[in-house]
Amino acid sequence: MQKEYNLSKNQKIIFDLIDKSGGPMKAYSILFNVQKKGIKAPLQVYRALDKLVEIGKIHKIESRNAFIACQNSSCQISKATAFSICENCENVSEISNSKLSKYLSNFSDNSGMKYSKYNLEFFGLCKKCKSK
Amino acid sequence: MQKEYNLSKNQKIIFDLIDKSGGPMKAYSILFNVQKKGIKAPLQVYRALDKLVEIGKIHKIESRNAFIACQNSSCQISKATAFSICENCENVSEISNSKLSKYLSNFSDNSGMKYSKYNLEFFGLCKKCKSK
DNA sequence: AACGTTATGTAATAATATAACATTTATAAG
DNA sequence: CTTATAAATGTTATATTATTACATAACGTT
Ligand SMILES: [Zn+2]
Ligand SMILES: [Zn+2]
Ligand SMILES: [Zn+2]
Ligand SMILES: [Zn+2]
Numbered sequence: 001m002q003k004e005y006n007l008s009k010n011q012k013i014i015f016d017l018i019d020k021s022g023g024p025m026k027a028y029s030i031l032f033n034v035q036k037k038g039i040k041a042p043l044q045v046y047r048a049l050d051k052l053v054e055i056g057k058i059h060k061i062e063s064r065n066a067f068i069a070c071q072n073s074s075c076q077i078s079k080a081t082a083f084s085i086c087e088n089c090e091n092v093s094e095i096s097n098s099k100l101s102k103y104l105s106n107f108s109d110n111s112g113m114k115y116s117k118y119n120l121e122f123f124g125l126c127k128k129c130k131s132k
Numbered sequence: 133m134q135k136e137y138n139l140s141k142n143q144k145i146i147f148d149l150i151d152k153s154g155g156p157m158k159a160y161s162i163l164f165n166v167q168k169k170g171i172k173a174p175l176q177v178y179r180a181l182d183k184l185v186e187i188g189k190i191h192k193i194e195s196r197n198a199f200i201a202c203q204n205s206s207c208q209i210s211k212a213t214a215f216s217i218c219e220n221c222e223n224v225s226e227i228s229n230s231k232l233s234k235y236l237s238n239f240s241d242n243s244g245m246k247y248s249k250y251n252l253e254f255f256g257l258c259k260k261c262k263s264k
Numbered sequence: 265a266a267c268g269t270t271a272t273g274t275a276a277t278a279a280t281a282t283a284a285c286a287t288t289t290a291t292a293a294g
Numbered sequence: 295c296t297t298a299t300a301a302a303t304g305t306t307a308t309a310t311t312a313t314t315a316c317a318t319a320a321c322g323t324t
Contacts, residue, residue, distance in 0.1 A: 008289090008290090041306085042280085043303095044304075046282075047303080051301095063251065065279085065281095065311095084247065111216060115256040119253050119255075120250065121250065122249070127244035140320090158311085175272095179271075179272080197312095
């Protein structure tokens with residue numbers, strides 16, 4: 001059950017854009033797309049992105065410097081994320097696999113470190129690109 | 133058994149620096165440190181880094197835009213990497229856990245995607261920082 | 265030596281992200 | 295309703311990270 005946050009004006013504009021795009025978007029591409037709505041500066045975009053990441057509405061794809069809407073309703077905060085990334089077409093999808101997330105959330109090694117968060121990115125070729 | 137690559141001059145300078153540092157280094161910090169050795173431009177650094185990543189001598193910590201020497205002798209190419217990152221002191225270490233790597237290398241879901249590579253980053257507090 | 269490949273040098277610029285400061289809006293307490 | 299506080303916004307400038315483009319040199323193979 002996802003807590004409903006009241007997104008602010010800028011946050012809503014930017015979340016809606018990313019969500020509708022259906023894929024990962026980069027910050028300056030977002031900026032370009034929202035300039036007609038009055039958001040003119042990079043910082044306005046980054047501030048909204050920071051907040052949206054914090055509350056789990058979007059995630060950052062670290063290897064791509066891009067942001068994608070959360071595709072997993074149970075993903076309330078971005079503390080356990082996994083993605084599959086096609087190295088050919090750059091299609092990204094969020095992996096929602098309870099075994100995987102359980103395995104990783106419970107992972108511990110002998111380093112004495114307590115892990116509170118992880119991000120996993122798988123790379124390969126998607127179905128489409130494989131068959132070409 | 134790690135194949136011996138003959139590193140070029142710039143590659144060797146940059147690898148040695150990162151390796152000796154014992155931790156992650158950022159590209160422009162590397163640049164600053166090797167200027168006395170005649171490497172003057174960002175591109176010279178990035179080219180060496182690209183090659184070193186390709187042959188598995190270093191890895192990129194994506195969430196930090198930083199590079200670390202491979203701490204795992206069997207890690208010939210950077211196709212399966214896992215790190216633990218302290219969010220307080222930014223200490224990074226490479227996780228070398230055969231169960232984990234086996235689990236992830238064999239991971240597949242119903243997306244029809246064949247994964248050839250992954251990168252996993254765990255976040256938390258290291259032993260030192262936890263006890264403060 | 266001739267060839268193809270890899271690496272280097274150099275300048276310019278693109279792409280990504282943050283600092284600093286002023287102002288406004290939302291939320292909650294009294 | 296007023297005051298206090300936190301959250302969000304607006305704006306300018308700047309810092310950080312990474313690549314394009316082009317010319318030259320070194321290396322490995324035949
Ligand atoms: Zn999610
Ligand atoms: Zn694809
Ligand atoms: Zn390694
Ligand atoms: Zn620490």
